[in-house]
Amino acid sequence: MATAMFTDCSTSTTAAAARFLPLNRDAVVLHSRRSVPLRFGPINSSLLRTTVTKCHASASPSVLPAAMAAETSAKIIDGKSIAKQIRDEISAEISRMKDNIGVVPGLAVILVGDRKDSATYVRNKKKACESVGINSYEVHLPEDSTEQEVLKHISGFNDDPSVHGILVQLPLPSHMNEQNILNSVCIEKDVDGFHPLNIGRLAMCGREPLFVPCTPKGCIELLHRYGVPIEGKRAVVIGRSNIVGTPAALLLQREDATVSVVHSRTKNPEVITRQADIIISAVGQPNMVRGSWIKPGAVVIDVGINPVEDAKSARGYRLVGDVCHEEACKTASAVTPVPGGVGPMTIAMLLSNTLTSAKRMHNFK
Amino acid sequence: MATAMFTDCSTSTTAAAARFLPLNRDAVVLHSRRSVPLRFGPINSSLLRTTVTKCHASASPSVLPAAMAAETSAKIIDGKSIAKQIRDEISAEISRMKDNIGVVPGLAVILVGDRKDSATYVRNKKKACESVGINSYEVHLPEDSTEQEVLKHISGFNDDPSVHGILVQLPLPSHMNEQNILNSVCIEKDVDGFHPLNIGRLAMCGREPLFVPCTPKGCIELLHRYGVPIEGKRAVVIGRSNIVGTPAALLLQREDATVSVVHSRTKNPEVITRQADIIISAVGQPNMVRGSWIKPGAVVIDVGINPVEDAKSARGYRLVGDVCHEEACKTASAVTPVPGGVGPMTIAMLLSNTLTSAKRMHNFK
Numbered sequence: 173m174a175t176a177m178f179t180d181c182s183t184s185t186t187a188a189a190a191r192f193l194p195l196n197r198d199a200v201v202l203h204s205r206r207s208v209p210l211r212f213g214p215i216n217s218s219l220l221r222t223t224v225t226k227c228h229a230s231a232s233p234s235v236l237p238a239a240m241a242a243e244t245s246a247k248i249i250d251g252k253s254i255a256k257q258i259r260d261e262i263s264a265e266i267s268r269m270k271d272n273i274g275v276v277p278g279l280a281v282i283l284v285g286d287r288k289d290s291a292t293y294v295r296n297k298k299k300a301c302e303s304v305g306i307n308s309y310e311v312h313l314p315e316d317s318t319e320q321e322v323l324k325h326i327s328g329f330n331d332d333p334s335v336h337g338i339l340v341q342l343p344l345p346s347h348m349n350e351q352n353i354l355n356s357v358c359i360e361k362d363v364d365g366f367h368p369l370n371i372g373r374l375a376m377c378g379r380e381p382l383f384v385p386c387t388p389k390g391c392i393e394l395l396h397r398y399g400v401p402i403e404g405k406r407a408v409v410i411g412r413s414n415i416v417g418t419p420a421a422l423l424l425q426r427e428d429a430t431v432s433v434v435h436s437r438t439k440n441p442e443v444i445t446r447q448a449d450i451i452i453s454a455v456g457q458p459n460m461v462r463g464s465w466i467k468p469g470a471v472v473i474d475v476g477i478n479p480v481e482d483a484k485s486a487r488g489y490r491l492v493g494d495v496c497h498e499e500a501c502k503t504a505s506a507v508t509p510v511p512g513g514v515g516p517m518t519i520a521m522l523l524s525n526t527l528t529s530a531k532r533m534h535n536f537k
Numbered sequence: 538m539a540t541a542m543f544t545d546c547s548t549s550t551t552a553a554a555a556r557f558l559p560l561n562r563d564a565v566v567l568h569s570r571r572s573v574p575l576r577f578g579p580i581n582s583s584l585l586r587t588t589v590t591k592c593h594a595s596a597s598p599s600v601l602p603a604a605m606a607a608e609t610s611a612k613i614i615d616g617k618s619i620a621k622q623i624r625d626e627i628s629a630e631i632s633r634m635k636d637n638i639g640v641v642p643g644l645a646v647i648l649v650g651d652r653k654d655s656a657t658y659v660r661n662k663k664k665a666c667e668s669v670g671i672n673s674y675e676v677h678l679p680e681d682s683t684e685q686e687v688l689k690h691i692s693g694f695n696d697d698p699s700v701h702g703i704l705v706q707l708p709l710p711s712h713m714n715e716q717n718i719l720n721s722v723c724i725e726k727d728v729d730g731f732h733p734l735n736i737g738r739l740a741m742c743g744r745e746p747l748f749v750p751c752t753p754k755g756c757i758e759l760l761h762r763y764g765v766p767i768e769g770k771r772a773v774v775i776g777r778s779n780i781v782g783t784p785a786a787l788l789l790q791r792e793d794a795t796v797s798v799v800h801s802r803t804k805n806p807e808v809i810t811r812q813a814d815i816i817i818s819a820v821g822q823p824n825m826v827r828g829s830w831i832k833p834g835a836v837v838i839d840v841g842i843n844p845v846e847d848a849k850s851a852r853g854y855r856l857v858g859d860v861c862h863e864e865a866c867k868t869a870s871a872v873t874p875v876p877g878g879v880g881p882m883t884i885a886m887l888l889s890n891t892l893t894s895a896k897r898m899h900n901f902k
Contacts, residue, residue, distance in 0.1 A: 375787070
């Protein structure tokens with residue numbers, strides 16, 4: 173029947189896509205550098221740090237577009253600067269709302285346990301809120317809290333009129349039912365936009381989602397701010413996660429692109445990708461998308477943020493995207509860097525969604 | 538921003554897709570026989586009966602695949618026979634449920650006004666219900682009923698434990714708010730499966746929709762019953778309506794096809810379509826998909842049911858699909874006829890959804 177289900181994909185949700193990408197089913201393990209078709213499988217986190225650490229220009233030279241030889245240089249899409257601009261706009265809008273109706277948007281974050289990475293994400297979100305004038309509320313519960321305690325706090329935030337957005341920082345401790353907890357956030361405050369009702373509305377023409385998920389919203393925003401036309405263009409989204417790939421494809425289709433979704437079961441992904449005017453890659457596989465995958469002049473949005481070993485770095489690793497940046501720069505007309513591309517946009521869109529929520533609740537135009 | 542909306546698409550919903558196809562935004566008006574790219578626009582119902590009434594083999598001969606010359610003959614996918622088989626299976630399952638727990642599934646249909654076509658659809662659904670042992674309940678309200686009266690009846694069916702599925706026959710009289718009325722059907726009885734929550738669950742990995750919309754479910758069921766492999770195949774869905782195209786694309790992706798959606802803003806739709814191993818066309822445009830659009834050996838599911846003038850027919854018209862059947866037969870490996878392909882599957886899937894609903898409500902395995 174038509175209801176066969178995925179069994180190997182993560183249902184995790186979060187506003188910070190980066191840390192989830194390595195968990196999604198579309199992660200790719202590269203074998204012997206460049207086997208085509210690629211063998212796909214569940215990601216092994218140790219591989220993330222030991223496989224491809226730089227692009228190898230020797231890959232499939234026979235299929236490299238002729239234009240690559242010309243060493244053209246793509247425009248770098250500066251996500252950091254655009255995100256700053258958006259945050260300034262949000263900040264101004266928040267001042268206007270405060271002056272007019274005395275309301276300040278509020279974002280509540282619930283953190284359970286002592287994971288350092290989670291603590292860092294929460295700290296960054298709080299700082300971002302402060303920088304634009306959003307009140308942030310944090311509940312930090314110990315690792316051994318009960319599900320009931322988490323639900324109690326969510327319920328409190330659901331009822332609190334000063335809170336316009338609620339985030340539950342993932343992952344939750346393993347003794348908790350993540351789906352139960354996420355479902356308890358009322359849809360009007362679900363600023364992550366991952367509720368199936370929102371995704372359904374995103375998929376349907378004539379319907380409006382309450383919130384658009386932050387990372388894909390950030391991708392489209394980058395295209396808009398750089399004046400990249402979308403209507404009538406071929407777009408390929410690599411990856412079909414609930415938090416990036418699927419909503420990104422739906423958003424592109426809403427903007428009248430002709431969209432193809434490439435995923436772990438796709439044969440010859442490079443052939444399909446090479447047809448695209450716009451590529452959004454969100455698989456969490458370092459340097460998977462090579463220059464030979466990119467049509468000359470295409471625009472490339474690289475959502476991957478993958479740590480790879482780097483002895484020269486003080487941290488012992490550096491971050492790279494899904495796309496081999498140096499090769500993409502020679503073929504694409506524009507490309508996002510990693511870091512500094514989509515990453516800063518995700519938090520900017522979270523702030524934007526929180527502002528949208530507050531404006532909607534108070535009917536402020 | 539990423540929230541630009543369609544303004545020209547129908548939000549109508551129904552289990553019988555055929556009559557809605559001419560209303561959807563992806564309907565195509567053919568100009569001067571074969572202009573490429575095609576000009577798309579809102580459908581004009583008079584054109585439906587006066588434009589292409591037969592396939593013209595002269596179309597783009599230069600791009601016809603060589604294999605077409607071989608006059609191969611596609612397998613005809615017999616929807617009528619498969620639908621009969623499914624109805625027999627449903628009938629047996631209903632007997633088993635009745636024998637075991639004494640429950641008979643019930644489908645309620647609400648019809649407002651005196652449209653002859655609507656009356657015919659309702660009568661056909663009732664007959665289909667009877668043929669498999671589903672109780673059908675009908676409320677027929679006069680054209681000048683109030684919205685409140687319709688809502689009262691829906692509310693009654695929502696609360697009635699003998700009713701497991703509720704259909705509101707569309708279109709409703711213009712003085713009623715269709716969305717209000719459809720939204721009042723409780724999601725557990727929304728056997729059409731068009732609720733955004735269902736569509737969202739369909740789009741998301743790890744989530745299960747309560748109901749899969751009948752027509753796209755019927756398309757996938759045909760592929761399954763004919764043993765057509767889907768995983769890893771290229772699929773093109775032509776049309777992105779809420780009731781067929783979009784859910785069909787989501788279903789194919791759930792089955793691990795690599796899916797591209799072709800629509801009214803797509804440039805060179807025939808080039809993209811020709812890459813597909815599986816084509817599902819649902820645009821409501823007679824004979825739009827020509828032989829030259831079809832890769833030799835592809836499987837073609839034709840959802841369109843379009844009336845075209847036919848002086849030889851007693852009715853003055855005959856029904857044709859979106860696909861030029863005679864050309865498709867020479868190129869495809871298998872193709873659905875119109876009528877007798879997807880059409881009979883839609884009602885079979887409605888019966889299947891009603892049975893599913895009754896089994897779920899009574900926890901009958």
